[in-house]
Amino acid sequence: MGIEIERKFLLTSDAWRAQVVSSKRMAQGYLNDAAAVTLGTQNVSVRVRIEGDVAKLNIKSREAGPQRQEFEYDLPMADAEALLALCVGHRVEKVRHYIPQAELCWEIDEFSGTNAGLVVAELELPRLDAHFDKPEWLGLEVTDAPRYYNLMLAERPYSEWTAQEQANP
C-alpha cells in the first residue's frame, strides 16, 4: 500500500514529443462502475491493466484532490484477460509516454479508441508540497476535474463529451 499524490494537466502543444524517452501501450478497465465511486456507495475503484507483457490489479481510494491510497498487485496475464472481460463500461486504451525530469517523471497519456484526441500529462509527487518545474508545453491543471479520471473515461469517453467540455477544462 502506498499513498499516491498525482497532479494532472492538459498540454499546450506537441513539443513534449521530442522529450519522450520511452512509451508503453496500455489497456485497462474497471471492475466497478464509476457511479458507485462518484456517488459514494463505494470507497475505491478497482482497475485491471495490461501494460505490454505485464498485468496489474490496482485499487485506489476515492478521496477528492491529488492524494489517494493505492494498492497494486501483479496479475497472471490469463487472469487479467478474463478480468478485463468482466469489467464494466468502455476499455480505456492509451500509450503512456515517459519524460524524466530531475527525480520525477512526467507521464503523458495519449488516448486512443473511444478516447482518441485526449492527451494529458500526469506527475506523481513524493509530497503534496513537492516542487516541480513546469515544462513549456504544460497547460491548465485538471487534477480535480472528475471527467478526466480514467474511471470516468471508461464510462463516458472523450468522444461523448460536448464541444464545450472538450474546449474548456
Place this chain on the structure above:
Amino acid sequence: MGIEIERKFLLTSDAWRAQVVSSKRMAQGYLNDAAAVTLGTQNVSVRVRIEGDVAKLNIKSREAGPQRQEFEYDLPMADAEALLALCVGHRVEKVRHYIPQAELCWEIDEFSGTNAGLVVAELELPRLDAHFDKPEWLGLEVTDAPRYYNLMLAERPYSEWTAQEQANP
C-alpha cells in the same frame, strides 16, 4: 483463475460439531456494495478476507446458480487491514469449520457479530453433476437464495432479517 461450483445448505442439528477436524476464524468485507452486483451495474464482487494470519483478495463473478469465475490473490496483512477499512457495509465475521468427506470437504460457517445465529454448510464441487453424500445433519439447500450470499450478509445481516426470513429459507 478458476471456476467455482459451490452449493450451500442449512443445517438441521448440531450433530456436525462432532465431525469437525479444524476451524479457522475469518473476518471479511467487500469493496463493492451488494446493490452494484445484484442490480447488475457491476459483474463481480471484490472481497478482502483475513483468515488467521493469512489475508486474501478474492474476485467472484456474479452469475446466478452454483457456478462462478473466481480469482484469488494473497495480500500483505497491512494491505488487508487498510482495505478492510475501505470496505462498505458490515464486516462479516465467522468461524469456518472443516469436515472432510471422501475427496470433498464441508465448510460449516458459523457467523458471529451482526450475523450471529446463522450457520450454513458449503460444499465446493469439482463438477456441476458431481455426486456427494448428504450428511444426516444437512438441511434445505439455499444456493440460489441471495440473502445468504456473504456479500448480502455484509449489507443486510442476519440480525436485520424478519422472523419469517429467519424461519423460512
